[in-house]
Amino acid sequence: MATLRAAFERRRRAGGRALIPFVMGGDPDLGTTGALVRALDDAGADVIEVGIPFSDPLADGPVIQASSTRALRAGTTPEQVLALLRRTTPGLRAPVVILTYWNPVLQFGGGRGPAAFLRAARASGVAGLVVPDLPTEEGRALQRAARRAGVATVFLAAPTSPRARLRAIARASTGFIYYVSVTGTTGARRHLPPELRRGVRQVKRFTRKPVCVGFGISTPAQARAVGRMADGVIVGSALIRALEAARTRAARVAAARRFVSSLRRVL
Amino acid sequence: MAALDELERAYASARRDRRFQHELRVLLHSYAGRPTPLYLAKRLGAHVGGRRVYLKREDLLHTGAHKINNALGQALLARRMGKARLIAETGAGQHGVATATAAALLGLACDVFMGEEDMRRQALNVFRMRLLGATVTPVTSGTKTLKDACNEAIRNWVTTVRTTHYCIGSVVGPHPYPTLVRDFQAVIGREARRQILAAAGRLPDVLVACVGGGSNAIGLFHAFARDRRVRMIGVEAGGTGLRPGHHAATLVAGRPGVLHGARSLLLQDRAGQVLPTQSIAAGLDYPGVGPEHAEYRRTGRASYVAVSDAAALRGCQLLARLEGILPALEPAHAIAYLEQLAPRLRRGAIILLGLSGRGDKDVHTLVEHLEADGHTARRV
Numbered sequence: 001m002a003t004l005r006a007a008f009e010r011r012r013r014a015g016g017r018a019l020i021p022f023v024m025g026g027d028p029d030l031g032t033t034g035a036l037v038r039a040l041d042d043a044g045a046d047v048i049e050v051g052i053p054f055s056d057p058l059a060d061g062p063v064i065q066a067s068s069t070r071a072l073r074a075g076t077t078p079e080q081v082l083a084l085l086r087r088t089t090p091g092l093r094a095p096v097v098i099l100t101y102w103n104p105v106l107q108f109g110g111g112r113g114p115a116a117f118l119r120a121a122r123a124s125g126v127a128g129l130v131v132p133d134l135p136t137e138e139g140r141a142l143q144r145a146a147r148r149a150g151v152a153t154v155f156l157a158a159p160t161s162p163r164a165r166l167r168a169i170a171r172a173s174t175g176f177i178y179y180v181s182v183t184g185t186t187g188a189r190r191h192l193p194p195e196l197r198r199g200v201r202q203v204k205r206f207t208r209k210p211v212c213v214g215f216g217i218s219t220p221a222q223a224r225a226v227g228r229m230a231d232g233v234i235v236g237s238a239l240i241r242a243l244e245a246a247r248t249r250a251a252r253v254a255a256a257r258r259f260v261s262s263l264r265r266v267l
Numbered sequence: 268m269a270a271l272d273e274l275e276r277a278y279a280s281a282r283r284d285r286r287f288q289h290e291l292r293v294l295l296h297s298y299a300g301r302p303t304p305l306y307l308a309k310r311l312g313a314h315v316g317g318r319r320v321y322l323k324r325e326d327l328l329h330t331g332a333h334k335i336n337n338a339l340g341q342a343l344l345a346r347r348m349g350k351a352r353l354i355a356e357t358g359a360g361q362h363g364v365a366t367a368t369a370a371a372l373l374g375l376a377c378d379v380f381m382g383e384e385d386m387r388r389q390a391l392n393v394f395r396m397r398l399l400g401a402t403v404t405p406v407t408s409g410t411k412t413l414k415d416a417c418n419e420a421i422r423n424w425v426t427t428v429r430t431t432h433y434c435i436g437s438v439v440g441p442h443p444y445p446t447l448v449r450d451f452q453a454v455i456g457r458e459a460r461r462q463i464l465a466a467a468g469r470l471p472d473v474l475v476a477c478v479g480g481g482s483n484a485i486g487l488f489h490a491f492a493r494d495r496r497v498r499m500i501g502v503e504a505g506g507t508g509l510r511p512g513h514h515a516a517t518l519v520a521g522r523p524g525v526l527h528g529a530r531s532l533l534l535q536d537r538a539g540q541v542l543p544t545q546s547i548a549a550g551l552d553y554p555g556v557g558p559e560h561a562e563y564r565r566t567g568r569a570s571y572v573a574v575s576d577a578a579a580l581r582g583c584q585l586l587a588r589l590e591g592i593l594p595a596l597e598p599a600h601a602i603a604y605l606e607q608l609a610p611r612l613r614r615g616a617i618i619l620l621g622l623s624g625r626g627d628k629d630v631h632t633l634v635e636h637l638e639a640d641g642h643t644a645r646r647v
Contacts, residue, residue, distance in 0.1 A: 054539075054540065055409070055540040055541040056409070056414065056418055056526060056527075056541050058418055058421050058422065058527070059425075061422070062408075065408055069408075069409075072540060077538045078538055078539075079538075102525045103524050103525045103526065103533070103535065103539040103541075104538060104539040104540070105539075106523075106524065106525060106539060107522075107524065107535065107537070107538060107539030108538075108539070110537060111522070133525070133528065135268050158268075158269070158425075160269040160270065160428060160429070161268070161269055162269055162272075165268065165269065182426075183425060183426055183427075183428055183429070184422075184425055184426035185422045185425065185426065
C-alpha cells in the first residue's frame, strides 16, 4: 500500500510540492469516482482525497455541499465508498486519504464506531483520514483506532488557531497537517489571504511533518504561490466545479486530467 | 475552536461579574417584562378532569416568547467581547426576532439565517426582523429548515469569527453553548418555583414543556432538577407519525450521534446521515436536541413523549377557547399532552406548564390547516 510518508518524500526528492486533489465518493455515481481516482493518479496527483458524503457538511462551501447532496441522492454509503477503494487502490501510485465527518465514522457498521471504520478503511488500502469537525481534544478515540489500524490521522489547523492548539494539532496529525488557508468554508476565492505565509510558517515551527494548504485554492497561479510556502496543495471545490461542467463520464475524466495536469505543471 | 475557547472564557468571567448580571437583570425586568406571571388556568384544569394547571406565561414577554431571555444575555456577552455583529439561526422566527431586537437595543449589526421553507411559513416574523434592522438570509440547502439554518450560521461564523458572535437560540451546538443558553433560560424555572410555592404552598407534581432544541424546557426544569418528587416531562413534535422523516421527536426515537458540534441524541439513518424532520411547529423542527435532555432521559430524571401535528392544533384551539390565550404551535404540543397526562394524575394534582410563546406568528398556519380540515374555530 502506498504511504503518505513515501508520497511526500518522493515529491520532495523530485524537487516539487505535493498535489492533493479531492473528489466526492459517489458523485454522480461510484463508477465515475473510480474512473476519476485512476485519472487523478495518472495525471500526477501525489495524494488523492476521497470524500464520504455527509448530510450536514459544516466545513464545506456550496460546491462541495452540492456534491455531497448528489452523492447521497445516488444512495452512496460509507461501505460502498470503501468497497470501491478496495477495488481501486491496488492499482494506484498515490495513497488515498478519506475525508468525512465524525457522525458517519461513529455510526459505521451499525454503530460499531471508529475502530471498525478504520479497520475497514485500512482493508480498503486507505492511507489516511481527515475529519474536519473533530477537534484534537475529542479526537483521542480516533487517534487510538487509527494507530491500531495503521491509518494516518490528519487534523485541521486554522488561521485563528492559537499556538497551544497548533502544537496539539501537529502532535495529533500523523499523516500531514491540513492548514486551512482562510477563516471560512471550502470553495474558490479570488485572492489568497496575505497572512497565509506567516500562518504556515508558524505551524512549521511546531513540526517537521508535511504541512498542506487547502480551502480556496482554485488556479495554477494560486497553487504555485502556495507551493512556495507549504509542502502540499489541496484542491477540491475548483476540481468539482470543473467536473460539473462535463456531461458524460468520459468528459469528466478528461476534465479531471486536464485540471490536475494544469496544476501539476506549476508544482 | 479558538472562538469557542474565547466564548467560554468570556462567559466564565461574565458569570462572576456583578455588573454584567445586574445589567442583564435590569434589562429582563424593565425591557423584556420579567418576572412573567404564573397563571392558574382554571377552565383548562376543569376540562382535563379537575387538575390544577398553572401556566408560566413566557408568551407575555417582549417579542412574544422565552427566546428574549437568551438573546439579551448573549447580546450583552457579545458586546463585552467586543463583537460588533450578531448572527443567529431561526426556525419559527422567534429567536431571530429576539436576536434582532437585542441587536437593535445594543446597537449591534444582525444577520439571521432562516430556511426558505420556514420563511414562507413564518412570513410575519421575517418582516418583523427586517423592521428591526436585521438582514434575513434565506437558506436553500438541505431541508431548508432549522437544521440547515444552523449549518449556514455556523459556516458564516467561521468566516467572520473575529468580529461576530453567533447567538445560538437553543441549548444545542458546541460547548459552551448548551450550558450558557441553559443559564440564561434558567430564570424561567427560578421564578416559577418561587411563584408556585407562593401560590400553592407546595411544589408541583409535574412540569410539562415542549422540546425542540429544548431551551424553554431546560429553562423550566433546571431549578427543579433536585426536587426529586417533581416529575418532568418534555413534549416533542410527533409530526404526522413516528416514521423516519415524518416527525422531530429526537428524545423518543433518536440514537446517540454528533451534529453541530454536540454529542447528543439524533434522528439519523443507519449510516449516520441526519434525517429530515417534519412538524407543524417550525420551532420544533430540529433533528437534534440539547445534550442535557439526552442526559435527563438516560438517567430517567425526565421523560419525553411525542404529540402529533393534529393534536397540537387541537391544543391551540383548546387554550384559546377555554382561557382566551392563543399559544404558539410549539407549546400547543404541551397543552395537547395534558389531555393524556391529567387523567393519570390524582385529583388536585398540580401541573406546571411552560407556555413558551404566543401564537400570533402561527395564525396563518392555523388558518391554512383548520380551513383545509373543514374545522371552524368554534369546534374544540
